[in-house]
Amino acid sequence: MKPAVFDYVRAANKREALQQLTEHGEQARIIAGGQSLMAVLNMRLAQPKVLIDINQASDLHYLKVENNCLKVGAAVRQVELLDRTSLVDEVPLLAQAMPWIGHFQTRNRGTVCGSVAHADPSAEIPLCLVTLGGTVVLESLKGKRREVPAAEFFQGVLTTEKRPDEMVVEVQFPLREADVIYRFYEVAMRHGDFALVALAACIRQGEVDLGVGGVADRPTLRRLPLGAELKDSLNTLAWSLGAQDDVHASAPYRRQLVRELGQQLIEDNDHARAS
């Protein structure tokens, strides 16, 4: 299908984009890579009156390490993170998750912040951000710059804490901690498809922070004990996510994936690591 009509504005910088957002509010949408939004527009699930293109906004195009965080500006494409050789030392969980995101043809254009702003519950970048305790930076022309913890930013399927006149200008991934093991794995119908279940783990001494994507309406993070109690707590976690049946998988199958893959991932099964 073809998108409904809209005005197109190419913003030269962040300020111009924010001005447009202030002027048009809910009628406007920001477009960066467009790898999620264009599909939504083509299917007319969204019909904004104004589309604000930030691909040329060079002040949103930065990738830097600062205050113990990797800061990613809104115009940075996924391929740029994937090609960053130091990423595996900076944010190893993200380095493991990046190859799972779509295909190389979509990572070439898709942006990191765009995936966060879109807030698909099965998306990998939001899951990593929540699991690591990262931050989403929102800006508007009138209001203050807000730094929202990722766990509060995601509020449901394609629903976030962002107000209509705000835009996601940056996301911040905490750098790797010493003595933490990071692991990522997911199951999809086909590599690059939406995850049926995606798991991200930060394994510490005696406990694990386990993030689950693709099951609940948003990425969900739980702290579980390691050792003999792990199996029971994974089962409790699996039941707490409110898994639903859909055309791709049944709710019991999703729960089973959380239990089994969770255990394999945490207890270092070779199969789970072969990503």
Added chain:
Amino acid sequence: MHVRADQRFPIQIELNGRQREGLAEPRMQLCDFLRHELGTTGVHVGCEHGVCGACTVLVDGVASRSCLMLAVQAHERRIDTVESLSRDNIMNDLQQAFSRHHALQCGFCTAGILMSCVEFLERVPSPDENQVRDMLSGHLCRCTGYTGMVRAVLEVAQQRQETLVENNNDV
């Protein structure tokens, strides 16, 4: 730059090495612009939501879905389509290998796959089979089962590497 919804904007692109211009409303997808305005009908439009990969073209040398991009976004950029591959009606090495290995049947998906392969082989000059299959996972082909494509890409990669070595030895 502000283009009204009903305005037909003059878009300038470098298409397959030539400067071209055409008109497009903001809502026109790049794939439709390339086909209907500029006549490069080698760009095939399949699913229109980025899944099938048939419409893949190179934008500034980078493989991208032309259905997930607006024509206005391509203004002043360089676009390469499958028409850029052959010279004087002679197919390039990749196209010939596809033909040799039966890597296509109906051909609808082929134009997009070839364009992905062009960028892929620049980024990964000596790929293994897994890497080729990973690259092809961004495309749907309902005829071939992909086996011929994998063979074709691996063969071209090897031939190009050998040519590179020979040329270096000549110098």
